[in-house]
Amino acid sequence: MSPIAPESVRRVACVGAGVIGGGWAAHFLARGYDVTAWDPAPDAEARLGRLITAAWPAVEQLGLADGASPDRLTVTDTLEDAVAEAQFVQESAPEKLELKRDLLAELDAATASDVVIASSTSGYPMTDMQTTAARPGRLVVGHPFNPPYLIPLVEVVGGEATESWAVDWASAFYTAAGKSVITMERELPGFIANRLQEALWREALHMVAAGEATVADIDASITEGPGLRWAFMGPCLTFALAGGEGGMAHMLDHFGPSLKAPWTRLAAPELDDALRSAMVDGCADAAGERGHADLVAERDQGVINVLRATGRLPRRAGEQA
Amino acid sequence: MSPIAPESVRRVACVGAGVIGGGWAAHFLARGYDVTAWDPAPDAEARLGRLITAAWPAVEQLGLADGASPDRLTVTDTLEDAVAEAQFVQESAPEKLELKRDLLAELDAATASDVVIASSTSGYPMTDMQTTAARPGRLVVGHPFNPPYLIPLVEVVGGEATESWAVDWASAFYTAAGKSVITMERELPGFIANRLQEALWREALHMVAAGEATVADIDASITEGPGLRWAFMGPCLTFALAGGEGGMAHMLDHFGPSLKAPWTRLAAPELDDALRSAMVDGCADAAGERGHADLVAERDQGVINVLRATGRLPRRAGEQA
Numbered sequence: 001m002s003p004i005a006p007e008s009v010r011r012v013a014c015v016g017a018g019v020i021g022g023g024w025a026a027h028f029l030a031r032g033y034d035v036t037a038w039d040p041a042p043d044a045e046a047r048l049g050r051l052i053t054a055a056w057p058a059v060e061q062l063g064l065a066d067g068a069s070p071d072r073l074t075v076t077d078t079l080e081d082a083v084a085e086a087q088f089v090q091e092s093a094p095e096k097l098e099l100k101r102d103l104l105a106e107l108d109a110a111t112a113s114d115v116v117i118a119s120s121t122s123g124y125p126m127t128d129m130q131t132t133a134a135r136p137g138r139l140v141v142g143h144p145f146n147p148p149y150l151i152p153l154v155e156v157v158g159g160e161a162t163e164s165w166a167v168d169w170a171s172a173f174y175t176a177a178g179k180s181v182i183t184m185e186r187e188l189p190g191f192i193a194n195r196l197q198e199a200l201w202r203e204a205l206h207m208v209a210a211g212e213a214t215v216a217d218i219d220a221s222i223t224e225g226p227g228l229r230w231a232f233m234g235p236c237l238t239f240a241l242a243g244g245e246g247g248m249a250h251m252l253d254h255f256g257p258s259l260k261a262p263w264t265r266l267a268a269p270e271l272d273d274a275l276r277s278a279m280v281d282g283c284a285d286a287a288g289e290r291g292h293a294d295l296v297a298e299r300d301q302g303v304i305n306v307l308r309a310t311g312r313l314p315r316r317a318g319e320q321a
Numbered sequence: 322m323s324p325i326a327p328e329s330v331r332r333v334a335c336v337g338a339g340v341i342g343g344g345w346a347a348h349f350l351a352r353g354y355d356v357t358a359w360d361p362a363p364d365a366e367a368r369l370g371r372l373i374t375a376a377w378p379a380v381e382q383l384g385l386a387d388g389a390s391p392d393r394l395t396v397t398d399t400l401e402d403a404v405a406e407a408q409f410v411q412e413s414a415p416e417k418l419e420l421k422r423d424l425l426a427e428l429d430a431a432t433a434s435d436v437v438i439a440s441s442t443s444g445y446p447m448t449d450m451q452t453t454a455a456r457p458g459r460l461v462v463g464h465p466f467n468p469p470y471l472i473p474l475v476e477v478v479g480g481e482a483t484e485s486w487a488v489d490w491a492s493a494f495y496t497a498a499g500k501s502v503i504t505m506e507r508e509l510p511g512f513i514a515n516r517l518q519e520a521l522w523r524e525a526l527h528m529v530a531a532g533e534a535t536v537a538d539i540d541a542s543i544t545e546g547p548g549l550r551w552a553f554m555g556p557c558l559t560f561a562l563a564g565g566e567g568g569m570a571h572m573l574d575h576f577g578p579s580l581k582a583p584w585t586r587l588a589a590p591e592l593d594d595a596l597r598s599a600m601v602d603g604c605a606d607a608a609g610e611r612g613h614a615d616l617v618a619e620r621d622q623g624v625i626n627v628l629r630a631t632g633r634l635p636r637r638a639g640e641q642a
Contacts, residue, residue, distance in 0.1 A: 147624075151546055188533045203517055203520035222556055227551030229472070232631040234548070235525060235540065244340040254416070265587050267523075269530045278536070309629065310626060
């Protein structure tokens with residue numbers, strides 16, 4: 001294989017132009033790429049135009065790449081026209097396995113064999129989607145978060161038939177295109193962030209179904225609580241900080257027993273020595289040279305910045321709501 | 322009962338002065354209250370001093386209430402001295418049921434019967450904790466998030482023996498003290514936010530235990546992804562927006578089947594008509610007069626503000642990491 005260098009890519013194709021595919025198109029346009037797009041829906045071009053128009057003020061604020069323009073979008077009549085000249089293809093079709101399988105096989109047939117094709121699937125393993133493609137080695141998952149033009153994360157992972165160069169290439173390309181990449185070593189349905197999101201989401205649905213909380217309660221419980229921290233400090237390091245100077249080790253030893261309490265409908269894992277060490281060591285690695293006081297100061301400043309940024313500093317005593 | 326008006330409270334007691342109790346003390350001091358604190362640990366006073374010193378620059382940035390000062394803290398030698406003059410008591414002892422039960426009974430005995438006593442418990446229902454108190458009617462849960470001086474949320478709920486005036490009083494007091502309150506109609510182990518957090522946390526532990534993700538992957542997957550949105554838009558409204566112009570109804574109809582996929586170790590609830598309606602109607606209520614385009618614009622501006630506030634605007638195409 002002699003694929004183009006990831007940072008030399010100029011033309012990308014977005015196949016499927018709904019909320020996610022259109023969001024990808026907005027992102028790549030903002031980063032200065034030429035973008036071709038195709039979608040079988042009759043109103044796709046108009047809808048895509050509305051989406052990019054709505055996204056543009058946001059991407060302008062982030063700072064456009066040199067030469068970036070919404071005019072560098074071409075909506076094509078056929079899938080083949082969309083990908084013929086593309087140096088990278090982002091597939092964002094509806095979340096149906098058969099459909100994705102067929103579409104990826106078509107994209108494979110319509111592109112040179114050294115062009116990486118990434119699927120935006122939010123949960124299917126590439127191993128299950130690449131079964132009918134003739135040259136599945138360059139098929140990867142590149143799973144974004146909505147909207148792709150603002151949320152940095154992309155999860156990159158290959159399937160069993162994916163060649164390792166394609167995973168490396170995709171990770172390098174997304175990084176060059178301004179994304180924040182997690183490259184996964186092995187397939188996991190739902191990848192990482194969606195598994196976490198989905199666990200939270202299922203618990204929320206359970207609570208609404210049981211009449212235990214409303215949609216408003218659930219949303220407020222996150223935005224006024226853990227969500228403020230999670231914008232800049234993940235759940236592991238956040239939990240470690242809640243352990244005070246004892247950190248993650250203290251938290252696991254202290255709250256280990258309550259893992260057995262029926263707090264969620266999700267069964268708890270066995271908190272054995274290996275898991276305990278993985279969590280404690282992982283948090284130590286994450287902290288690096290920063291001591292407990294440094295992390296507390298960083299977290300506090302982070303929350304204040306986020307509260308300011310979202311216009312929600314707490315009311316002062318005596319002020320009215 | 323003729324309790325003091327919630328907005329007239331001037332003296333509060335913090336019983337238990339670890340990370341949470343100390344964080345409460347910092348919050349109440351910053352909001353201009355006189356605070357008494359008691360903790361049985363021999364080094365409690367020194368540790369509490371360090372915690373308040375570390376918190377003070379943060380609460381100063383939020384803006385102190387008139388007259389607020391760390392000097393208005395008194396650490397007492399006995400529990401009785403701490404609560405004798407208090408107009409509100411916040412209990413933040415370690416998370417052990419027997420200990421909390423005994424401590425709440427002691428606090429009950431040491432305070433006038435119209436003083437509301439709130440427990441910071443992160444999971445025990447008040448019904449299980451108030452069993453040995455002589456006058457359990459004024460015992461409530463007031464569950465904060467760490468650090469209490471920065472994260473607005475408090476979940477307020479009573480137990481079976483709690484009188485409704487005490488729940489109302491606590492909600493009004495916390496609001497006057499600058500907190501954001503969710504008052505729960507019924508007890509639910511883990512309350513709302515912790516149930517959601519805990520579901521995510523359990524899934525994270527499962528992934529680490531199975532070697533599917535590292536601590537670093539998990540934290541990055543949240544801070545670079547969903548965590549950015551959750552700082553200002555909860556999971557329900559976020560999910561509704563991902564449905565494009567079709568909103569929550571489209572998302573439930575489209576992704577309903579994938580709820581059955583084994584994405585998390587948590588069993589999915591049945592997505593019946595009642596649950597579907599509760600979710601769709603709840604999101605419609607949350608949106609209010611704001612149409613889809615308004616919400617998209619609001620979300621986009623929110624993410625940009627949070628990215629700016631946390632120093633993490635995406636890199637531009639061509640820039641090096």
